[in-house]
Amino acid sequence: MATQQTQLLARTLLTPAVALLFIWMIVPLALTIYFATLHYNLLDPGSESFVGLENFRYFLTDPAFLASLQNTLVLVGSVLAITILLGVPLALLLDQQVVGLSIVRLMVIAPFFVMPTVSALVWKNLLMHPVSGLFAWIAHLFGLPAIDWFNDAPLFSVILIISWQWLPFATLILLTALQSLDEEQKEAAEMDGASALSAFIYITLPHLARPITVVILIETIFLLTVFAEIFVTTGGGPGLQTTNIAFLIYSQALIQYDVGSASAGGLVAVVLANIVAFFLVRIVGRNLEA
């Protein structure tokens, strides 16, 4: 009797959250699918008509789509590579005996808490400005020509800023994982005469495999839809050089008011994200049972 009552209560408590998330997931997605089959432009109201898969054909064959897909992949891949290749050694370093470690850790983690619009604008103006930026001055000190970052290497500039934001995240997760590594195991390896390198390859690296996977998946989910950093620095340009899928959809929806095409693009983004989500959910699910 009591358990039945508890069960009922439990279900009642769960319902609002489930219902809200269900609506949140289903309604906009259904609308996106619906809009994607319409010719629908906000500048031309009343002209809505069913066009089937025409928007998908238009979106997928648009040269801007291929360019933005490529930019998205390059951006995600580069940021992942940078944050993990720098994050692993950084985490290893912070796992050593360091005087004042807590302060160092605060400094390392700080960029993650800076809002995207601030980091993008501070980097763009104060650091990367071709004339008055700090980088230009440093280049000048070494007798090198200043780089006009956002004109000569726009995508790389965006990648640099985003990597700076996400490096703390990768480092912090890898560091947490390192700290759960069994001390005894490391000591045993040391006693057996294993070199630092082989201890790293055979003990530490396998231990890091899972956290690295988690970092890759979570960063990918966020990086696939990077928006603010591009919005405030390059506006997708010059040309299409820094337009990623998210920015392309935004510009089709809220600049060109082409609801149909933007919706088709939105669904492409959902599919892309779902491929990643599939793997992430499996990893998390496995952990839930353990």
Added chain:
Amino acid sequence: MARMVTTRHKVISTVAAWLVGFLIFFPILWMVLASFKTELEAFAIPPSFLFFHWTTENYVTVQERSDYLHHALNSIIIAGGSTLIAMLIAIPAAWSMAFSPTKRTKDVLLWMLSTKMMPPVGVLVPIYLIYRNLGLLDTRTGLVFILCLGNLPIVIWMLFTYFKEIPKDILEAARMDGATIGRELIYVLTPMAVPGLASTLLLNLILAWNEAFWTLNLSTLEAAPLTVFIASYSSPEGLFWAKLSAASTLAIAPILVLGWFSQRQLVRGLTFGAVK
């Protein structure tokens, strides 16, 4: 001999760690310094690092010219409101899943997680149109609502992982002593759950404060939080660096402090318990 090596090792790693830490932190430090310079000095080449004419004038101007406090208040209301509402919905849900799990609990949890995987840009169009038709564009209510839904899965997940760690024996003992569910909740569960509740609250405040997709797309002026206010500095290039820096410093300072307190929970919350 061994001790010598250890000391040397420690010195090297300390120096290396401080160096790297300083490099990573530098852009923030540089921004804070620029906020105390005059516009001319902020733009000057060669740059002055510490020996410039320190001034707080930018902080005053930012408020006078652009009504900084208005946007700060928006940020507080939007981040605070969305987090509080999310907590109110999430606490019962997480409580129920942690203490009365059923066969389907795991599936429900993973499904909730998967809603977080949906890229916001995938539903930008319908949300924008719905908001336009309901008159929710550029309103704080609209932003509170959308950020609340966006963060709900993370809130539920975090609370769930915390609640699950509360030993069930204690609850059973309380039940044996004749405690009702209400009493159980207030006298047994709450005190044990407070640390988890606090860190969940903190992390989600941070996430909501820094959210820059929906805020940029759904607000322009009236309801614009600090993310959008800072973005408005992207057009006039050059002349406003010191003011941009002052506004930015004010915008990130509170969250930096909160963030530093919550770094442990960050890992847990953002990896959904996959890394502890």
